[in-house]
Amino acid sequence: MSHVLQTYGRFPVTLVRGEGTRVWDDAGKSYLDFCSGIAVCALGHSPKVLVEAISSQAATLIHCCNLYHIPQQEELARVIVEDHVRLPGKVFFSNSGAESNDGLIKSARRFGHARPQPDGSPRYEILSFNKSFHGRTLGGISATGQDKVKEGFDPLPTGFRHLPYNDLDALRAATRPETVAILLEPVQGEGGVNVATPEFLQGIKELCSEHDLLLLMDEVQAGFGRCGDPMAWREIAPELEPDGISWAKGMGGGFPVGAFWLSDRTIDGEKPLSSLMGPGSHGTTYGGSPLACAASLAVLREISEQNLIENVRARATQIRETVESWNHPLVTDIRGLGLLIGIGLDTSKMTTPEGKLPAIHLSAELITHGLLAPPAGPETLRLLPPLNVTETEVSEALEIVRATLDELTA
Template structure:
């Protein structure tokens, strides 16, 4: 019997090395990795710049805690907020931690406890983040959750308007629901959220844990909408494979997260910050982002030509293939054919290649998808 808790349904593949988009298992079989560790590996596996950053920083300093000044954190924060309306950053270890910080900040700043979230959303598995998540499969079995979350249908303006009252402190959403089915916010719904927040003094929290760091073809996915979040959360692609999360906030929120209000032992440690800065130095470049959009257009065109009966959804290199049937068997078939995929809900195949994927690798993936979906 395994000494591990069996809380993961693991695939029978033991990966031992990777480079770029290609990973190799213990038997020497190669795979195209179109999971990117679930939207994490922005620059692919073992990117030379990240390897160098880890090697160099590991010889200097790994961990000092947040008791001391950290100029490298300051630099990373400046990179994240540069040319945005945000002013400050808090660093942690994961997306769930970032969302917990966002929930605490919103409640403390407004003095209100109700936060509106949406069906099919996913914000993490800690208690606050799980309470915010609009999926019963994540929430069931854990007893009473935080009661001050109201979950309404996504992209439903009337349902949102119906729950707005004086107790609402924040609205929390993903611009594209990654886990929930690659569901994009509609322009009409985004405008309604913007108007409601402005008219009622409600904070807007946008969870960009999966969509941020150029994954969707802009630095942050909200930049493709009219939405202007007060708080934004990041993780996954920020560390390129090394654990780090972040919460960004506007200047007027600064005093609400004063000394002693929140903290983390490991968050923003020198090793994580060095890696994240290296990622941003590569992906927050206009030419790189342009390439992401070019590859996205190429990928979508190939999928549409090859699979005309399937709808392709998403943005950038967060794409989904919508199927009428459940996709679990397709994921298994793709494993066998040498393509690693992940689902988004029961009926969507999610495509999350590294942002460095090549056209040739996209062609190979489309050929495999054609075979398994036919």
């Protein structure tokens, strides 16, 4: 009998060891891991640089609170701002993507007080999108455009509305005096691997400028190289300048760390936007610890020094060209950006046991053949290999996918 709260419907495999792109279960069977902890293990399992960084820092100083200066935190913030975002701003460190998004939500509310409606009442409403996912906190599920994550948790915090993704006309029509920000994933991961169009992102930025709204990017799953650029939004719309960005997952390579960034652009003529979140406005016990920041620094440096962005682009092209060449009857399309890839499934032609969702059934069958790859909704298989995955490993994984699809073709 398990004493773990049953909040997950787990696949029947128990993982005990990992190295690179492979993991092993408690029976000694190995698997190619194209889940990567859901886009977390950016360098694969137990990479030397991360193990050494954690070991060295753990032997020096694991934790101190944020009442004191933390040099690793200062360095990580500098690297993120100067080398990755490449726009002036400030960073707050958290422990997870949900916390990072809550920080963006709070920042938007604070902005709505500083820049109120014409009658002086604060602006508070955040617009997000159908099929989005922004975390499991009450704030995160309120911002999420999927009803299934909200069931049984009402009444939820108010001030959120959800609109069709990539529909600029609907967004324009929905903007009201109380609207303060637009929050979106440049690539929706959990919602089916849907990519924002350049026109949509540029139109959002113009709408934000016109109505004095904040543009907030959720890059928790997409950021730090997974989509072919350190910032996923820049791979789609290079000239865009967001007001806030959230991250977690891959930035720690498996160690829990998250962050959000706020722009230094001026509001009211002289005050930086980032200054609205001053002392007492936000806090964390564990966020930005010496150990977490040392781990993240090691991961981000390895991504940069090994030029893993180029590998992401090459392997993404390999996956797309290979899957397209199959002309498989179960494959409807290939969506995504970089190594955040979704394979759409024609479930009408797929053999699926009664009561099981097609994508979950496919993921379970792939496990029996030695591949871990998670679903993204009921009709999409997601591929999230490490950023340093090799050409040979991709070929091996795709052979497993193709053979399994053949088996499930009705």
